[in-house]
Amino acid sequence: DTEVTQTPKHLVMGMTNKKSLKCEQHMGHRAMYWYKQKAKKPPELMFVYSYEKLSINESVPSRFSPECPNSSLLNLHLHALQPEDSALYLCASSQDLSSGSEQYFGPGTRLTVT
Amino acid sequence: QQPVQSPQAVILREGEDAVINCSSSKALYSVHWYRQKHGEAPVFLMILLKGGEQKGHDKISASFNEKKQQSSLYLTASQLSYSGTYFCGERGSTLGRLYFGRGTQLTVWP
Numbered sequence: 591d592t593e594v595t596q597t598p599k600h601l602v603m604g605m606t607n608k609k610s611l612k613c614e615q616h617m618g619h620r621a622m623y624w625y626k627q628k629a630k631k632p633p634e635l636m637f638v639y640s641y642e643k644l645s646i647n648e649s650v651p652s653r654f655s656p657e658c659p660n661s662s663l664l665n666l667h668l669h670a671l672q673p674e675d676s677a678l679y680l681c682a683s684s685q686d687l688s689s690g691s692e693q694y695f696g697p698g699t700r701l702t703v704t
Numbered sequence: 705q706q707p708v709q710s711p712q713a714v715i716l717r718e719g720e721d722a723v724i725n726c727s728s729s730k731a732l733y734s735v736h737w738y739r740q741k742h743g744e745a746p747v748f749l750m751i752l753l754k755g756g757e758q759k760g761h762d763k764i765s766a767s768f769n770e771k772k773q774q775s776s777l778y779l780t781a782s783q784l785s786y787s788g789t790y791f792c793g794e795r796g797s798t799l800g801r802l803y804f805g806r807g808t809q810l811t812v813w814p
Contacts (some may be wrong), residue, residue: 594745621800632706632791632804633746646800680745687799689734690753692760695745 593617594696596681602702605671611699613664613681619694621645621687622664624656625680627698633680639664640687671703707735707794709805716812721780724808726792728773735768735775736793736802739786746791750777779810787812 594615603609613622621640625633638646639658647656653675655667664681678698684691707728714722726735734753737760738746750760752768752775760766765778779786789809793802 623800630807632807635801635803638800640800646798689795690751690757690759692736692748692751693802694748695738697745 594681594683594694596679596696596699598699599697600700600702602704603668603671604704605673607671608667608669610668611666611679611681611701613666613696614662615683615694615696616662617683617694618661619683619685620661621684621691622658623682623684623693624664624666625682625695627678627680633695637666638687645687668701671701673703676701676703706803707792707805709790709792709808711808712806713809714811716782716786716810718784718812718814719781720812721778722782722810724777724779724790724792724810726775726777726794726805728794730773730794730796732768732770732773732794732796734795735766736795737764737766737775737777738791738793738804739788740791740807741788749790782810782812784812784814786810 624636627633637656657665680698681696682693684693737749740746768775789807791804
């Protein structure tokens with residue numbers, strides 16, 4: 591099973607709302623990632639977790655707050671977002687952080703900030 | 705910082721071949737290839753590692769020239785299902801950091 595699941599599929603939120611995106615994998619992977627993807631652009635790395643510890647934060651604004659409660663789950667907490675944050679948010683996982691470790695992506699959450 | 709892909713777009717007839725190129729300005733540890741169909745998640749195709757090791761799908765072939773920091777993806781006898789946007793991702797020395805190129809949009813017509 592190479593499935594990464596994400597919920598919700600779609601989310602519309604106002605600029606004052608607080609919401610969370612969820613990601614889950616059951617492949618025993620120890621690395622998990624959040625990416626942001628705008629239309630017709632490549633995925634942009636936001637955060638990387640390795641063994642449940644934050645390994646990389648690509649200078650993401652603090653209105654995005656990641657959390658890794660256990661090795662199978664990854665959350666992204668959203669607060670006071672801006673309309674320009676509207677995008678597809680992709681979660682991915684890999685065996686570990688090594689160069690030869692392929693990433694498996696979830697279907698994404700399409701976020702619209704109004 | 706991101707790798708440069710070429711061409712930006714390719715249109716093929718079923719059965720034709722295509723090559724997608726990916727070029728980096730820095731030393732690479734590996735190159736990753738993904739395909740993304742419209743409205744779907746990127747799907748892993750292949751990894752090419754420094755030293756010559758490769759892993760990925762049997763029907764896909766690719767090359768990695770470490771000295772030139774270039775990789776190419778070879779799509780032979782294309783099928784309609786090959787349509788999508790192909791991204792190469794470069795892995796440098798920082799563990800976990802994968803930078804994607806801008807993508808190559810491939811369209812296969814019957």
